[in-house]
Amino acid sequence: MSMDEACYAQRRKRLLDQIEEGVILIPAATHCMRSNDTEYPFRQNSHFYYLCGFEEDHALLVLQRSKKGTKQILFVQKKDRTKELWTGKRLGVSAAKKRFRVDAVYGIDNVDKVLSKRLQGVAHLYIDLYGNEKFLQHIHQLCATLHADRSVKVSPQNFLHVNGLIEKMRLIKSDAEIVRIEQALHITKEAHEKAMHAAQKGMMEYELQALIEQVFKTRGAKSDAYTTIVAGGNNANTLHYIANDSILNAGDLVLIDAGCEYQMYASDITRTFPVSGIFSPAQRALYEMVLQVQLEVINAIRPGIKRSKLQELCEVKLCKGMIALGILKGSCKTVRKKGKHKKYFPHGVGHWMGIDVHDQAPYYDDQGKELRLESGMVLTVEPGIYIDKNDKNVPKKYRGIGIRIEDNILVTKTGYRNLSKDIAKSVAEIEALCVGVTPTG
Ligand code: GLY
Ligand code: MN
Ligand code: MN
Numbered sequence: 001m002s003m004d005e006a007c008y009a010q011r012r013k014r015l016l017d018q019i020e021e022g023v024i025l026i027p028a029a030t031h032c033m034r035s036n037d038t039e040y041p042f043r044q045n046s047h048f049y050y051l052c053g054f055e056e057d058h059a060l061l062v063l064q065r066s067k068k069g070t071k072q073i074l075f076v077q078k079k080d081r082t083k084e085l086w087t088g089k090r091l092g093v094s095a096a097k098k099r100f101r102v103d104a105v106y107g108i109d110n111v112d113k114v115l116s117k118r119l120q121g122v123a124h125l126y127i128d129l130y131g132n133e134k135f136l137q138h139i140h141q142l143c144a145t146l147h148a149d150r151s152v153k154v155s156p157q158n159f160l161h162v163n164g165l166i167e168k169m170r171l172i173k174s175d176a177e178i179v180r181i182e183q184a185l186h187i188t189k190e191a192h193e194k195a196m197h198a199a200q201k202g203m204m205e206y207e208l209q210a211l212i213e214q215v216f217k218t219r220g221a222k223s224d225a226y227t228t229i230v231a232g233g234n235n236a237n238t239l240h241y242i243a244n245d246s247i248l249n250a251g252d253l254v255l256i257d258a259g260c261e262y263q264m265y266a267s268d269i270t271r272t273f274p275v276s277g278i279f280s281p282a283q284r285a286l287y288e289m290v291l292q293v294q295l296e297v298i299n300a301i302r303p304g305i306k307r308s309k310l311q312e313l314c315e316v317k318l319c320k321g322m323i324a325l326g327i328l329k330g331s332c333k334t335v336r337k338k339g340k341h342k343k344y345f346p347h348g349v350g351h352w353m354g355i356d357v358h359d360q361a362p363y364y365d366d367q368g369k370e371l372r373l374e375s376g377m378v379l380t381v382e383p384g385i386y387i388d389k390n391d392k393n394v395p396k397k398y399r400g401i402g403i404r405i406e407d408n409i410l411v412t413k414t415g416y417r418n419l420s421k422d423i424a425k426s427v428a429e430i431e432a433l434c435v436g437v438t439p440t441g
Pocket of ligand 1: 226257268351357382406
């Protein structure tokens with residue numbers, strides 16, 4: 001069940017099977033500069049990783065189908081003692097030849113020479129047309145040179161966007177991919193629960209962030225899957241709050257949206273809990289309402305249902321909950337018709353998750369029809385309620401409260417499996433974890 005070389009070879013074959021003729025180019029990610037000559041941490045291009053499981057930079061995968069059959073070529077960095085002294089070990093050409101089940105491996109410094117030959121006689125080129133502009137421009141230049149060469153009879157004229165073909169494949173996860181997501185969630189659980197236990201008034205949000213990320217790294221996750229959100233009190237009402245630089249106040253809730261990336265697979269979990277360890281009655285009423293909605297949406301997951309149905313269910317249940325608590329007035333029907341609930345629940349019910357936290361996989365088919373859930377898909381369910389501290393339309397006791405509860409769900413043949421079900425979520429579980437800290441005001 002591991003993701004071995006046979007698994008990557010199988011994916012490359014499945015990709016090649018989708019085209020009649022042509023060459024597919026998938027480059028590794030390039031480094032992003034932070035400032036001057038300092039780089040952001042390198043993170044591999046998800047599609048490239050999906051197809052070869054290789055984490056190095058300066059690499060290129062070339063897949064070709066012609067009348068003669070298929071050819072798979074990988075370009076990698078050559079071994080270079082001086083460069084490896086500065087930037088780390090490289091696999092090198094000969095080890096890559098042994099490891100990857102491709103037809104040929106070349107040094108990346110030969111890429112232009114080899115590609116100029118290989119692209120002669122090729123009319124269709126499949127490439128990422130929307131990302132990595134530098135690479136695209138380089139390939140355009142190479143093809144323009146071929147086009148201008150009177151001795152070259154056929155050179156690439158049709159540039160096609162390759163991503164859609166890979167994204168469709170990524171939509172359905174294999175058992176081995178699910179295992180990695182579960183491993184990521186195992187670490188993420190420990191991180192969230194440690195934060196619940198440690199939180200207390202007077203701490204800075206970034207201290208909780210540090211605790212969470214310490215768990216990620218010490219448990220073998222090299223990175224977070226996205227920037228950790230630790231939002232105390234009213235900060236939770238900023239959906240993508242990442243400043244994490246406020247003090248945590250007694251009596252407030254704190255919303256933590258954090259998930260590690262484990263061996264290139266994401267987790268995406270939100271929990272909201274009281275800084276002082278005990279929910280106030282108003283916080284508890286709102287929390288239990290959101291939790292109930294989340295459980296009902298998760299329970300509706302099964303093959304055949306559309307994501308838009310889950311969105312509708314989520315909105316209806318949240319509307320009813322908000323009306324019952326006196327946050328919205330009127331009937332659920334009119335509230336929804338006028339979109340009044342969107343002020344308090346402005347985002348989607350969830351998204352695909354996998355190698356990317358917002359996985360690059362389609363929501364509609366080629367005809368624009370919405371996809372129905374299928375066994376093997378992984379999605380988040382993340383209802384929330386966000387009430388600004390200055391919102392005079394809402395009873396005072398609810399102002400300044402932001403709550404989101406997010407889990408990661410696998411669609412199975414008969415329904416679903418909540419992959420993050422073990423992460424403390426009920427009021428009782430959360431309050432039990434927050435023990436040791438008494439609210440002293
Ligand atoms: N953490 C990003 C999201 O929940 O979509
Ligand atoms: Mn999410
Ligand atoms: Mn999230």
